[in-house]
Amino acid sequence: MTLDLVVPQESGDEARLAALTVLAQQVRELVDAVVLTDVPEDEVTAVTAEIVALADRLNATRRATPLPHEFGPDGRFRHLGNAVTGEANPHALPLVIERTADGVSRAEVTFRPAHEGPPGSVHGGVSAMILDHLLGDAVATSGRPSVTGTLSIRYRQPVPYGEPLVASAAVSRGEGRKTWADGAIVSSEGKTLVEATALFITPAQWMDGYQPTENG
Amino acid sequence: MTLDLVVPQESGDEARLAALTVLAQQVRELVDAVVLTDVPEDEVTAVTAEIVALADRLNATRRATPLPHEFGPDGRFRHLGNAVTGEANPHALPLVIERTADGVSRAEVTFRPAHEGPPGSVHGGVSAMILDHLLGDAVATSGRPSVTGTLSIRYRQPVPYGEPLVASAAVSRGEGRKTWADGAIVSSEGKTLVEATALFITPAQWMDGYQPTENG
Numbered sequence: 001m002t003l004d005l006v007v008p009q010e011s012g013d014e015a016r017l018a019a020l021t022v023l024a025q026q027v028r029e030l031v032d033a034v035v036l037t038d039v040p041e042d043e044v045t046a047v048t049a050e051i052v053a054l055a056d057r058l059n060a061t062r063r064a065t066p067l068p069h070e071f072g073p074d075g076r077f078r079h080l081g082n083a084v085t086g087e088a089n090p091h092a093l094p095l096v097i098e099r100t101a102d103g104v105s106r107a108e109v110t111f112r113p114a115h116e117g118p119p120g121s122v123h124g125g126v127s128a129m130i131l132d133h134l135l136g137d138a139v140a141t142s143g144r145p146s147v148t149g150t151l152s153i154r155y156r157q158p159v160p161y162g163e164p165l166v167a168s169a170a171v172s173r174g175e176g177r178k179t180w181a182d183g184a185i186v187s188s189e190g191k192t193l194v195e196a197t198a199l200f201i202t203p204a205q206w207m208d209g210y211q212p213t214e215n216g
Numbered sequence: 217m218t219l220d221l222v223v224p225q226e227s228g229d230e231a232r233l234a235a236l237t238v239l240a241q242q243v244r245e246l247v248d249a250v251v252l253t254d255v256p257e258d259e260v261t262a263v264t265a266e267i268v269a270l271a272d273r274l275n276a277t278r279r280a281t282p283l284p285h286e287f288g289p290d291g292r293f294r295h296l297g298n299a300v301t302g303e304a305n306p307h308a309l310p311l312v313i314e315r316t317a318d319g320v321s322r323a324e325v326t327f328r329p330a331h332e333g334p335p336g337s338v339h340g341g342v343s344a345m346i347l348d349h350l351l352g353d354a355v356a357t358s359g360r361p362s363v364t365g366t367l368s369i370r371y372r373q374p375v376p377y378g379e380p381l382v383a384s385a386a387v388s389r390g391e392g393r394k395t396w397a398d399g400a401i402v403s404s405e406g407k408t409l410v411e412a413t414a415l416f417i418t419p420a421q422w423m424d425g426y427q428p429t430e431n432g
Contacts, residue, residue: 035297036279041232047273051243052245054394055245057263058263060423066251081329082351108356114282120281123348129339155364155365200339
């Protein structure tokens with residue numbers, strides 16, 4: 001990671017990016033449709049052929065890498081291609097993070113059937129993925145630029161999909177080049193489902209003047 | 217989780233399931249096409265409309281839940297709808313796990329642009345997601361039926377996408393109702409990129425005769 005990350009790059013115009021975020025959302029809904037469909041085999045095959053043709057149309061002009069880490073027109077950092085938060089990436093939930101005045105990074109999260117692990121529950125790895133990002137976000141926005149050293153996840157209760165949950169994280173302690181953050185996924189009734197703690201390390205060469213970006 | 221999980225359920229016939237896995241793979245390629253496309257806005261919008269129509273076709277008959285945990289015709293446990301391993305779930309890599317005679321669960325993994333976190337690298341949360349599953353698989357197949365208690369991930373090096381890597385895990389120790397497993401993601405040159413350790417707990421009611429299934 002170097003400073004040139006924060007130089008605006010060519011994402012394309014904002015209207016086109018907005019169209020891409022709508023496309024990504026529709027592809028998320030397509031993913032769940034694939035996971036839940038019960039249509040007959042010939043219809044599955046017919047839809048597959050059309051999906052191939054649509055991917056070809058999108059691939060007619062193809063970037064080498066996802067949409068970049070950059071500052072948006074509102075001056076906020078964004079990474080529309082991010083696997084967890086990227087609004088233009090169908091793999092992303094996407095996690096939409098608000099930051100409170102007291103240093104909490106918070107996201108309302110509704111997992112989907114495509115996130116299933118145990119029957120009727122969210123895959124533990126998906127919970128870990130979300131918490132990894134949220135703890136990193138809390139540390140990045142705290143002004144302690146760091147990379148994740150160790151992430152620990154404690155599974156307390158099954159995490160349901162299809163209902164609104166809250167995930168949050170905040171820095172708990174800093175000491176020299178080390179920073180600790182804690183986070184959790186909590187049900188709408190306030191029950192803690194999954195907890196996380198992470199230790200972040202500031203590389204020596206970042207100790208002087210590097211401005212952090214949150215990027216997973 | 218109860219024993220009735222392992223009673224064969226209605227996934228549909230094998231030919232239709234095979235067609236669904238082809239559909240899921242094409243949707244994975246569509247996801248990367250969305251992440252990388254550089255076509256103009258009007259084409260993005262036109263493709264979006266077609267995606268919506270295809271999702272509607274798949275939703276014409278819709279299950280309430282993903283394809284179940286079950287035994288396939290080869291007698292092996294499978295969960296085609298799984299978020300990490302499900303061949304019929306476009307969210308899944310999918311992780312294809314081989315089990316060696318000495319108790320190692322091993323998967324060749326090539327991450328894709330849709331998995332990006334830091335520029336040019338795989339999101340740390342995606343690495344955590346894969347390792348969570350693989351450690352659980354190693355414990356499940358060891359004959360020590362358990363649920364994940366704590367998962368710890370140590371990030372050593374950036375994980376690249378677009379090149380073949382190897383992820384593996386094995387049980388390292390068992391003691392009463394506790395089981396520990398270790399795993400890693402390693403480059404093709406043998407460099408350890410990410411390490412993981414997890415503590416698994418056997419619920420008291422499983423101590424007598426429960427047969428495990430791997431399910432994340």
